[in-house]
Amino acid sequence: MRRLPWKPLALTGPALLVYAVVLAGPVLLMLLLSLQGGKGQDGFTLAHYAEILVDGYFWEIYARTFVMALGVTLICLLIGVPEAYVLYRMRAPWRGYFLLAVLAPLLVAVVVRTLGWALVLGPTGPLSTTLMALGIVQQPVSLLQTMSGVVIALVHVLVPFLVIAVWSSLQRFDPDTLRAAASLGGSDLSIFRRVVIPQVIPGALAGAVVVFSLSATAFATPAIVGGRRLKVVATSTYEEFLGNMNWQLGSALAVLLLVVNMLVVIGASRLVEKKFAHVFE
Amino acid sequence: MSFLEIKHVTKRFGNAVAVDDLSLDIEQGEFLALLGPSGCGKTTTLQMIAGFVDASAGEIRLAGQLLAGVPAQKRDIGIVFQSYALFPHMTVRENVAFGLLMRKVDKHEIGKRVDKVLALVRLDTLGERYPKQLSGGQRQRVALARAIVIDPPLLLLDEPLSNLDAKLREEMQVELRRICRTAGVTTILVTHDQAEALALSDRIAVLRNGRLEQLGTPSEIYRSPATAFVGNFIGKMNLWDVAPAASRDGQMVIRAGNIQLGASHVPEHARGSASLAAGIRPQAIAFTAPGTERLGGTVATRVYQGDHVLYMVTTPLGNVMVQAGHGSDALRVDEGQQVFLDWSDEDLCVMRGDAA
Numbered sequence: 001m002r003r004l005p006w007k008p009l010a011l012t013g014p015a016l017l018v019y020a021v022v023l024a025g026p027v028l029l030m031l032l033l034s035l036q037g038g039k040g041q042d043g044f045t046l047a048h049y050a051e052i053l054v055d056g057y058f059w060e061i062y063a064r065t066f067v068m069a070l071g072v073t074l075i076c077l078l079i080g081v082p083e084a085y086v087l088y089r090m091r092a093p094w095r096g097y098f099l100l101a102v103l104a105p106l107l108v109a110v111v112v113r114t115l116g117w118a119l120v121l122g123p124t125g126p127l128s129t130t131l132m133a134l135g136i137v138q139q140p141v142s143l144l145q146t147m148s149g150v151v152i153a154l155v156h157v158l159v160p161f162l163v164i165a166v167w168s169s170l171q172r173f174d175p176d177t178l179r180a181a182a183s184l185g186g187s188d189l190s191i192f193r194r195v196v197i198p199q200v201i202p203g204a205l206a207g208a209v210v211v212f213s214l215s216a217t218a219f220a221t222p223a224i225v226g227g228r229r230l231k232v233v234a235t236s237t238y239e240e241f242l243g244n245m246n247w248q249l250g251s252a253l254a255v256l257l258l259v260v261n262m263l264v265v266i267g268a269s270r271l272v273e274k275k276f277a278h279v280f281e
Numbered sequence: 282m283s284f285l286e287i288k289h290v291t292k293r294f295g296n297a298v299a300v301d302d303l304s305l306d307i308e309q310g311e312f313l314a315l316l317g318p319s320g321c322g323k324t325t326t327l328q329m330i331a332g333f334v335d336a337s338a339g340e341i342r343l344a345g346q347l348l349a350g351v352p353a354q355k356r357d358i359g360i361v362f363q364s365y366a367l368f369p370h371m372t373v374r375e376n377v378a379f380g381l382l383m384r385k386v387d388k389h390e391i392g393k394r395v396d397k398v399l400a401l402v403r404l405d406t407l408g409e410r411y412p413k414q415l416s417g418g419q420r421q422r423v424a425l426a427r428a429i430v431i432d433p434p435l436l437l438l439d440e441p442l443s444n445l446d447a448k449l450r451e452e453m454q455v456e457l458r459r460i461c462r463t464a465g466v467t468t469i470l471v472t473h474d475q476a477e478a479l480a481l482s483d484r485i486a487v488l489r490n491g492r493l494e495q496l497g498t499p500s501e502i503y504r505s506p507a508t509a510f511v512g513n514f515i516g517k518m519n520l521w522d523v524a525p526a527a528s529r530d531g532q533m534v535i536r537a538g539n540i541q542l543g544a545s546h547v548p549e550h551a552r553g554s555a556s557l558a559a560g561i562r563p564q565a566i567a568f569t570a571p572g573t574e575r576l577g578g579t580v581a582t583r584v585y586q587g588d589h590v591l592y593m594v595t596t597p598l599g600n601v602m603v604q605a606g607h608g609s610d611a612l613r614v615d616e617g618q619q620v621f622l623d624w625s626d627e628d629l630c631v632m633r634g635d636a637a
Contacts, residue, residue: 174364179331179353179360180367185431
């Protein structure tokens with residue numbers, strides 16, 4: 001008979017308990033709610049899921065959510081990986097300041113930051129006035145209620161997660177490999193492409209998974225910058241709960257989002273483990 | 282004109298001087314060791330040659346061409362790093378092929394050259410492994426293969442064996458020597474390990490505080506250290522501060538404390554020095570019968586080391602190390618026993634003292 005690993009259980013027990021109460025509990029309640037029939041009906045039903053799956057309206061919302069999340073993730077990768085590398089190459093005092101600047105968006109309350117973006121991106125904001133002053137556009141422009149606006153605002157707040165993930169994988173990076181590559185005649189670009197990027201891919205993918213799931217579930221930014229015209233799953237869920245008072249349908253929307261999100265996260269981690277197991281301990 | 286010329290090179294980091302007016306000439310095909318304790322400037326010198334660090338003053342020429350302003354990428358110098366710096370995401374073959382790929386060598390040719398160099402370092406069967414799947418000695422050989430496959434005019438080895446355990450290090454010394462000789466490449470080895478420097482090099486440059494302390498063949502350095510520092514750093518040596526008492530026909534009588542010692546040869550580098558030291562290797566001292574000794578003392582400790590016994594003898598000149606090898610009847614002297622020490626004048630080295 002195998003003995004219970006009581007020591008790890010005892011050590012992680014308290015944290016597991018907290019998770020069970022504050023995370024698993026509510027999620028379970030949501031799941032039960034999504035399976036309930038309408039008012040006055042007894043028993044479980046899959047009717048709400050069926051309703052979502054046959055309605056093109058919801059398909060569009062899910063598609064928009066994941067396209068947005070994917071776009072944010074790709075842009076974060078394009079910005080975050082070079083940014084982390086530049087930070088890594090910086091010298092002592094500056095590195096600290098710039099790291100702080102990168103993390104700064106996380107220190108500002110989400111509503112304040114998002115309203116700030118609404119001002120910047122709006123028709124009377126600095127973006128519009130600058131473009132008009134430069135003569136690039138004749139009429140005031142607004143990125144409010146557009147996908148671009150939402151993506152910009154989300155990238156701003158989510159890029160730090162990617163930078164941190166890549167940064168941590170750069171911590172085990174041997175800087176002598178850069179010198180070795182240079183001594184072997186590699187140009188700066190081919191060193192970055194062939195030596196740096198492959199070594200930070202695991203970190204970048206881990207960061208990308210975080211960014212993807214955070215942007216797929218983001219609420220405040222799509223709600224404030226995107227508005228009612230640009231609905232995503234999170235804002236639709238909110239609307240079902242508080243606007244249409246259809247809690248069952250709202251729960252089903254949220255549970256589906258959770259399931260798809262989890263599949264993406266698990267799939268990505270599997271991929272990293274499988275592809276890079278031989279490279280890194 | 283030498284193959285690699287280092288002329289009056291100085292490197293300052295802020296106020297600290299890492300390399301201080303260093304001049305060295307290295308001939309084509311030579312194996313030279315830069316030897317010294319940590320902080321002596323040997324690694325900085327290597328990095329200036331490699332192009333990772335710019336000299337504050339002086340110049341370095343490779344085959345007559347001034348290296349200043351030539352980036353590391355264009356120097357064509359092969360380097361083996363202390364950490365090996367293998368690319369963890371590439372197989373052994375891909376690691377070795379990297380330099381050829383960067384030189385846009387044709388694919389077929391890359392395959393042939395990689396095969397050849399892997400055979401040279403005896404890793405032909407491990408080409409598809411990743412660095413993580415190799416032992417320390419194997420990684421070391423991959424690093425070496427990667428550096429020499431590009432046929433560099435100059436090979437730099439930065440403490441290449443320091444991450445290996447003692448037994449493997451000796452094996453790799455032999456391997457390294459064979460590989461470098463076969464490749465016929467001019468090599469500079471940076472090391473703090475005097476045994477490594479003695480075993481591998483044609484010449485050794487001993488550095489101390491950024492300055493060249495002595496340059497010579499391993500046997501010159503070992504047999505006739507120029508300074509007390511070198512004598513102490515290379516192998517074991519009993520050292521005394523001495524003053525000249527009399528000098529005649531290149532011979533010298535020196536005084537250490539109240540004791541007069543004869544030295545049959547005073548090398549040039551010691552003449553005219555303000556402070557003098559004399560040294561003798563522990564294995565050059567023998568036990569002798571009472572009355573014929575140059576120095577008497579009591580055995581303080583006796584350490585058995587397999588192939589020899591090392592005695593620490595307390596004498597009027599301080600503690601003296603005496604090493605007795607196999608076949609010597611001095612192997613059975615006990616601690617606390619009174620002993621009488623003798624040596625030949627030829628074995629006493631006179632050198633510049635540390636204050637000079």
